[in-house]
Amino acid sequence: MTIPMVDLSAQYHALQAEIDAGLAATLQSTQFILGPNVRAFEEEAAAYLGVKHAIGVANGTDALHLALLAAGIGEGDEVITSPFTFIATAEAIRYVGARPVFVDIDPRTFNLDPDLIEAAITPKTRAILPVHLFGQPADMAAIRAIAIRHQLKLIEDCAQSFGADIAGHMTGSLGDAGAFSFFPSKNLGCFGDGGMVTTDSDAIAEKVRMLRNHGSKVRYYHDIIGYNSRLDEMQAVILRAKLPHIDSYNRERRRVAHRYNANLADLPVVTPHEDGIGTHVFHQYTLLTERREAIQQALQAEGIASAIYYPIPLHQQNVFKADYPGLSLPVAEDVARRCLSLPIYPELPDASIDRICAVIRRALG
Template identity: 65%
Template sequence: MIPMVNLKAQYTEIKDEVEQGLAQTIENCSFILGPNVQAFEQECAAYLGVKHALGVASGTDALHLALLAEGIGKGDEVITTAFTFIATAEAIKYVGATPVFVDIDPRTFNIAPEAILKAITSRTKAVMPVHLFGQPADMAQIVEICQEHDLKLIEDCCQSFGASVNGKQTGAIGDSAGFSFFPSKNLGAFGDGGLVVTHSDSTAAKLKQLRNHGSNVRYYHDIIGYNSRLDEMQAVILRAKLKRLEQYNEGRRRAAHLYSKLMADLPLTTPFEDGLGVHVYHQYTLLSERRDEIMQALQAKQIGCAVYYPVPLHQQIAFKEECEGMSLPVTESVAANCFSLPICPFLKDEEIHEIVDVIKSVF
């Protein structure tokens, strides 16, 4: 059996450090916004090259609070991609704004800058690109568009911790950004967790209030806020993993490049690296018109595989009202043909060869 992500192998590597840190946290009885959360926030800010990094309860919360802190609200429009997990658009809806879905680049699967330009209206207040599957979006063009039209740029980095563009980390390019620490992510917790980052002192101050019941001083509440704080125990785990993140991401890139080399002559489309940034392969996603046959063959051999995402957001029932009749041809084509293979730093070369042999057998 080959799982999509081998979390057990990763745990074995960090077991002693994590268990020692958790035991110390329990002994100290400091569980909410304690020393490990504070240290982790500082370490993330230094790694990402941002002024402020604030731990929150999930990646969804990170995007939600980032939008609120940037002043996005009722009546505003936020341009984003329909080829992403629903949390991207949920966060926009949470603040009362309208997600405006546009098409994607057929090679990177990221939001197409030219599609952003065509979707701008007088109500557009922000753009939220997703660095999908660990591939950075075309940020040079997106930054230029946002500056020209005075739009906020909020990065969805929930799949891209460690990815970079021209030496700058994703999350450090826009006005603010949200990250997810869902267990399967490149930097994953042992449960839910998230991070919001920004260069702005005023935005960071607002975020601190928002994540902690609208309070700066205990029991004094200036605004209606939320209970969205990164757990101290998760921070212990994440600190251990952050030290190894570069090694982990390099392991994912090694596995991805071997996959692509072995499947170079097959009639399917392997992931594209545009050279504008460093892809960290949160997922290794291919395109094939014979997707279902390939996945059935893999499943018969107990090899993990999955479709991210089978139904684009503009075709989801939840968005039926605002997206009735909408057509996004590239997004729809990719969703109909994409599938993902196991990818993680602990995937062995012989496992990759075994997986590719099964795929070759289909052809």
């Protein structure tokens, strides 16, 4: 029996009647763009996350891009961020004409190391963009203090952290703006691409709403050059069906992670660290090992998926490395060399977790 990295079918079948009925009603209504389900989802998500505004956009990359633009980040600016993340984080910075400034990560949480941020600030620095990687909230108290001290914007990359919180405050509510992805495999995922920008700023929210819709507040009247980046009405139907269950989904992800931890505790691997600063929602379960290839081969032989998130830090990617000659970020580079992600999704049975761990144990024996 194969075990995938994520199995989306179980979640769909549990909500199939509600989702199918909602999609059918939308087809009947023919309201497909910025319709009632998008508006309702924005209101429901804002209430859940504890923010004044939640604006649906086409995908998580656009959410980052439009959040940066709306926050006033532009040509010649510098944005401090992590080198150990999906490329969209840095792509969005480049889209607005700014320069990503990569700062090394904490070796346990894999998030931006707050102790290294201030040394990277220059007169061109305009923002800090921390990533709540794999569902582990970044140390936002420390990062926010730096942002305030240096009068910098703070944009959260929440693509992997929907439902994660710090002392009851949700990721996406802790900076000037938050950017979410609803890619199907995310903790809250739709059936295609989708994203959202969150903010308590009326000015940022108004700008994002204009930017997502061709720079327009009133139809056919355009005040700025904008984009076509609207959350699809049918995706909003799916997200509305799933949103009431997000806390349950995240609890089940934590169940999976903690069972992995218990089974792997005596093996020569480093299991994911929970720093106690915030609630980890385990978008990925990522361990560190010196024997990654052996473990992957053993898992593959048994029909068990695994993945490497991420094999090459951003400052070493072909698209960026010429701009950062000689830059050494040893923690990110070491983590990239040793990281391995195991299957995780809310419906993953205990028996499957135990089987995966048994294969790893044999591979390391």
